[in-house]
Structures are given as C-alpha cells and as structure tokens.
Amino acid sequence: MMMSKDEILVDVSHVSKKFSRSLNKGMWYGLKDLGSAVFGSNQDRSILRDGEFWSVKDVSFSLRRGECLGLIGRNGAGKSTLLKMLNGLIRPDEGTITMRGKIGALIELSAGFNPLLSGRENVYVNGQLLGFSKKEIDQKFKDIIDFAEIGEFIDSPVQNYSSGMKVRLGFAVAAQMEPDVLLIDEVLAVGDMGFVLKCLNKMDELRTKTAMIFVSHNMPMVSRMCSRICLLKEDKTTYQSDDVGAGITQYYGGFRQESGSFQGTDKVEIKNIMLESEGHSSSEEGLVTVHHGKDLILTVDVICHQPVHQPKMHLAFYDQEQRNFAEVFNFFDHVNAEEIVGPVRFRAVIPNIPFSQGQYSITIGLNEYQNGQRNMIFRYQSAVYFLVESKQHGWSPIQLNPVWEIITHPSTHS
Amino acid sequence: MQTQVYSANSKSNLWRTLKAIGKEFPVAHALGFRFAQRNIRARYRQSLLGIVWALIPPLATAAIWIFLNQKNIVSLNHTGSSYALFVITGTMLWSVFSNAVTMPIQSIQANAPILVKVNFPREALMITAFYEIVFTSIISLVIIAAEIVIFQIPVSGYTLLFIPAVLILILLGMCFGLLLLPFAILYKDIQFALPAFLQIAMYATPVVYATTALSGGFKILALNPVSPVLVSARDWLLGLQSTTGLLTLGGIGLVTIIILVAGFILQRIAMEILIERMGT
Numbered sequence: 190m191m192m193s194k195d196e197i198l199v200d201v202s203h204v205s206k207k208f209s210r211s212l213n214k215g216m217w218y219g220l221k222d223l224g225s226a227v228f229g230s231n232q233d234r235s236i237l238r239d240g241e242f243w244s245v246k247d248v249s250f251s252l253r254r255g256e257c258l259g260l261i262g263r264n265g266a267g268k269s270t271l272l273k274m275l276n277g278l279i280r281p282d283e284g285t286i287t288m289r290g291k292i293g294a295l296i297e298l299s300a301g302f303n304p305l306l307s308g309r310e311n312v313y314v315n316g317q318l319l320g321f322s323k324k325e326i327d328q329k330f331k332d333i334i335d336f337a338e339i340g341e342f343i344d345s346p347v348q349n350y351s352s353g354m355k356v357r358l359g360f361a362v363a364a365q366m367e368p369d370v371l372l373i374d375e376v377l378a379v380g381d382m383g384f385v386l387k388c389l390n391k392m393d394e395l396r397t398k399t400a401m402i403f404v405s406h407n408m409p410m411v412s413r414m415c416s417r418i419c420l421l422k423e424d425k426t427t428y429q430s431d432d433v434g435a436g437i438t439q440y441y442g443g444f445r446q447e448s449g450s451f452q453g454t455d456k457v458e459i460k461n462i463m464l465e466s467e468g469h470s471s472s473e474e475g476l477v478t479v480h481h482g483k484d485l486i487l488t489v490d491v492i493c494h495q496p497v498h499q500p501k502m503h504l505a506f507y508d509q510e511q512r513n514f515a516e517v518f519n520f521f522d523h524v525n526a527e528e529i530v531g532p533v534r535f536r537a538v539i540p541n542i543p544f545s546q547g548q549y550s551i552t553i554g555l556n557e558y559q560n561g562q563r564n565m566i567f568r569y570q571s572a573v574y575f576l577v578e579s580k581q582h583g584w585s586p587i588q589l590n591p592v593w594e595i596i597t598h599p600s601t602h603s
Numbered sequence: 604m605q606t607q608v609y610s611a612n613s614k615s616n617l618w619r620t621l622k623a624i625g626k627e628f629p630v631a632h633a634l635g636f637r638f639a640q641r642n643i644r645a646r647y648r649q650s651l652l653g654i655v656w657a658l659i660p661p662l663a664t665a666a667i668w669i670f671l672n673q674k675n676i677v678s679l680n681h682t683g684s685s686y687a688l689f690v691i692t693g694t695m696l697w698s699v700f701s702n703a704v705t706m707p708i709q710s711i712q713a714n715a716p717i718l719v720k721v722n723f724p725r726e727a728l729m730i731t732a733f734y735e736i737v738f739t740s741i742i743s744l745v746i747i748a749a750e751i752v753i754f755q756i757p758v759s760g761y762t763l764l765f766i767p768a769v770l771i772l773i774l775l776g777m778c779f780g781l782l783l784l785p786f787a788i789l790y791k792d793i794q795f796a797l798p799a800f801l802q803i804a805m806y807a808t809p810v811v812y813a814t815t816a817l818s819g820g821f822k823i824l825a826l827n828p829v830s831p832v833l834v835s836a837r838d839w840l841l842g843l844q845s846t847t848g849l850l851t852l853g854g855i856g857l858v859t860i861i862i863l864v865a866g867f868i869l870q871r872i873a874m875e876i877l878i879e880r881m882g883t
Contacts, residue, residue, distance in 0.1 A: 205611075208879070215880055216789045216790060216880065219789045219876055219877065219879070219880045220786070220789055222876045223785055223789075223872075223873055223876050226872050226873070226876060227869060227872060227873075229614050234611055235611070273719070273878075274609060276722050277607060277609055277722045278718075278719065278720075278722055278875065278878050279875050279878055279879050280609055280610075280611065280875050281609060281610065281611045282611050283611045284610070284611055285608060285609070285610040285611070285612070286608070286609040286610070287606060287607070287608050288606070288607045288608075288609075289604050289605070289606050289607075290604050290605065291605070292607070292722070294720070294721065294722070296720050296721070298717075298720070298721070300716040300717065300720070301714075301716060301717040301720075301721075303641055303642075303645045305645040305648045305649060306641060306644060306645050306648075310641065310644070311641075313637065314637055314638065314641050317633065317634050317637045318634060318717065318721055318723055319721065319723075320630070320723070322633070323633075369604070
C-alpha cells in the first residue's frame, strides 16, 4: 500500500450542518427531507427553515497521514456532528467531505453489547460490526482479551461486568482496527488510570500511521496527542492553527471566569483583589496575561473590622482541570505581624512564573494564629484568574527551564 | 485506495444506490446473520418457556375461534377440513406475516445506539430481521407439521409448495415493514398503531374464515394481497383444493421482490436522514 506522508486523507471543504430545535418540527422536516431525497426535488439545503440552526457552519480543513487534528469546543459547538459527518453517518447540508482509505472510529462500543451474552460472543458481534471477518477475530482474539484485561470473565454474561470492564472490552475490539483515518470521540474519559495509559500508548502507535481526528474536552490530552487544533466556537466561527497551545488558550478564554465559593467570618472584608504583570494590571484589562518566566504580583486589599492576630495568607494555584498543582505557604518567612486592624494590603511578588500556556486561578486563604490555635478567617476558591502565554504547553502545568549542555567525551574523574 | 465523498450536492441516484447495496451485500449478510444468531440466542436465555411464548398468541386466537364455532356462536363451516385444523394453520401463518411486518422496524429501533455510532451496511439489520422471522416461522411450522401428523393429512408433492408460499408471505410482510420503516422511526404513532392495525387486518384476511364465506360487498377483501398467499399456503399444507393459481402467486412473489428491492434503496437513502433525528 502507498504510504506517502504527503497524501491528504481527509479533505473537508466548507461543510455545514443544520438541526432543528423542536422535536415536532424536526420530525416534519425529516419527512420532507425524506420526500425530496427519494424524489430528488431541488430544495436548497443551505436555507434555514423555521426553528433550525446551524450546528456546524462552514468548516474546512485537510489532514495528511501522520497528522492529528484536535477538535475542541464547548458543549454544543458541533464537534460530534462534524465527527458523524466524517464517519458518513449523516450528510452535510453544505460543502463536501472527501475521505481516502479505510475509516475507523475509536468510539465506546459497549452500548452495542447484549447484556445476556458472554463477553466472547459480544466480541465476535462487535468485531464483525466494525468490519472484521470471523477469521480475523479468531486471530486477534487473544490480543483483544489481553488488551481488555478481562481474564476469566470473558465467558460470563456481560451484564455481570463492571461498567469499566464493558468499556475496556468495547474499546479493545475497536483498538484492533488498522485504519487510514481514525476518528476518536472522548473515549478516554472512562476507565482507570492504567487503562487510560494503555489507550494512549495504543493511540501513539496508531498516530504515525493514520490521519487522526481527536475530539476531547481534556486539554492536556489534546496537547499531548495533537499536532493541529481546530476550535469550534459557539458563534460558528472556527479557529485553526498548528499552535495547539494557542488554540487551547482561546478555548479556555471562552469560559466565564467564575469565582468559586467563599467561606469566611465577617471579621475581614475583601475590598479588592488585583493581579499585575509587566506593568499590566487586572483592574485595567480584566484578565491579566503573564508571559512564561515573568513575575506575577498579587495584591489583596482587605478591611479588618476586628483585630486579626498573627495573620497568615496562603495561596493555591488551580489549572483548568481544577488540579491544585502549586501552593504558597511561606508567609511567615517574610511577615510576622502581631496584630492587624482596619484597611490592610497584602502583596506578594511571585517571580518567574514557570507555568505552561493556559488559564489558571488562585485560591486565597487567610488564617490567624492565637494562643497557638489556628482559626480560619476566610477561604476564597478561585478568587482571581490569569492567563499564561508560553511557547511551552505540555501535559503538566509546570514547565521547568533547566540549563542544558552536552559534554563530549566527559572525563569520568571530574 | 478507496475514496468516499459525502457532499451536500450529490443527488441520491437510485441505480448507484442499488449498486452500492449489491457490492456490500456479502458483508451485510454475514453481519446480519451474526446479529440474528446473537438475538435468537439472547432472547430466550432468561426465560423458562422460551420460544413457546411466541406460539401462545396465535394459538389463543385459534382457541377462541374454535370455541365460538363449536358453540355455534358463529358458524364458519365452508372450510373444507376440520375447522380446528383450518384455524390453527391460519393463525400460525398470520403470525408469520405479522411478525414479518413488525420485525424490520423493531430491528432498527433495537440497534439505534450502534446506528448512530458505527458506519456499517444498514441492510444487515434487514437481513437480521429476515433470519429472525424465518426462525420464529419454523417454530410455527413445526406446530402445523404436528397437526398434519396427528390428523393424518395426506401429504403429496403439492404440500411442499407451502415453502415458497410461506417465503413469499415473509417477504411480503417485510415489504410492508420496510415501507413503513422511515415513517415509523420519525413518528412513533406508527409503532403504537401497528399491533392494533395488524389485529384488524387479520380479520380482513381469510384467517379464521374461508374465502368462500365471503359474499356481497365483503368480496372486496379478496383484493387484499396477503389473502391469496396465506390461503394457498394453507391449502397446500392441508391438502385442500387450491383456489389460487400458481401464476397469481408467482406474480405476487415477483412484485414483492421488486418492492423489497425498492424498500432496500429507500431504507439506505432514508437512513442518514433518520439518524439525524434519532439523536441517541
């Protein structure tokens, strides 16, 4: 088979798809579409009828073997619709999709399992559904069982499986495909960590051989997998780039920064929280952008209505996945105030922010220490947000910058 | 390397659709057979009486009519054989037909979760329906065979003609099912109405009475295309004088197959529109 790196396997040209909001109208339109499909009437499919909306509007991209396109966007942005069109399940209302080679979809297939039949029987049914012959399944059977880690359960009815086992078995069958174009829809959200890693390895293996389209809400996964990004926005514009990180930042920017819960006493009132970096402050520009490696300055203005003894402020940094990945607990190293009262400003200069590209929030807490006892004054979850712009965006929110060198012929003595 | 183009502008071309169906038929057949095997294995796995349940409704209908006839509440004695035999055979054959009408819709409905996820030849589900109908029909025919043995009905070469007749009955039923299918998926009303409609249709077909019992305006019921097929299948099975010519039956068979092929094309064209509205 020809395996040229340059061949375009997926070509999507100005594709749109409309849907109906109302069920009854949808049924009626379905009937009409049916009529015009059968009798070939010349209705213009690119006109919205009453109650319809564009689920996908004017999307174009092309993909070569070895490339992986991350398809991201908020719920309802049209990702799954686009994927269904690529898979040939539904037809575009505008535009053309050209797919070359064998198309595989890595989707969670356990929905097709019959609960009363054994895992073995279901593997054969699902395998044939995905286009394998019985002989091929015979050959791959051991690999499937090994991949799914099902063991002796393979001959028990599937209804006795845990939900994780079902998903693993469904995925294991699909993972045996050797497609040219691979469509992946958020399958990795399920299963335990071990299985997720296994799936990722499998996908890495397939990535070089296929043109891959990966739909996910999991941005670390997207940045790990994808070489290109297509962000579907709610206003039906798209953002496309080879810079996956930039696309992810745009995606995150589309969410409202909602501050989290506030727990606290009425001893202290927060007047203002401000972030600054390189002379730009959040009070002027809303969301502050910090360039990787630059300083971030946090200012918290409070009014202490009652005296606070030995205050200690602490910070916790959260990423978009709500992972708490960094903390600040060094307040007493710098400040040791016996008592504060009235208007007070806390200020922290955090040097050399080593974060990867993305949006982060800071949770701010204030405690007081009295007679050796700690009392919480307040804890403000995700009190303030900021963006980090960086060329580095990986799995991890922290990107270290060590100094590297290559020493040729290093002497073992030194 | 195969290339697939999905375009808004491509008109569905009947001939091209038919060719595509033909090309994928072997795969569809293998898959459909596998599905049928799965469904049949699974269906009765959690029941004690199993397949017997499929026979109870037609036998119950037959029992009611045998009772009504014996007590002379209704009198239907133009049947040419024992009424009990006549009516049991009739209801069994009708159950074959009504099963064939409902099965295609049921098959699509039951497989909606995979239809909206996986691109496989959609004809597979019709083949599944066909094999499931055949399986259930064989059970019904075993009952009929039992009565033939018990009542010592003379068996001749003509008896075997019931096989093509039953086959046409099944395909005819599937035709109705296939043509209803797109509407039944869009509008659930059709699924709700179908059992009641089939019940009424049974009395519009000579199942519990003989064609000769029809008189006057009721003769119009003889135009029902199911009637000649069902009646001749029964006549051949029970060794009665057949009232339908082989030519009529062959003609119905031919028309059935043409409509069936048209139904397959319709189904393929309709499916992408239906999947949009399935939304699972």
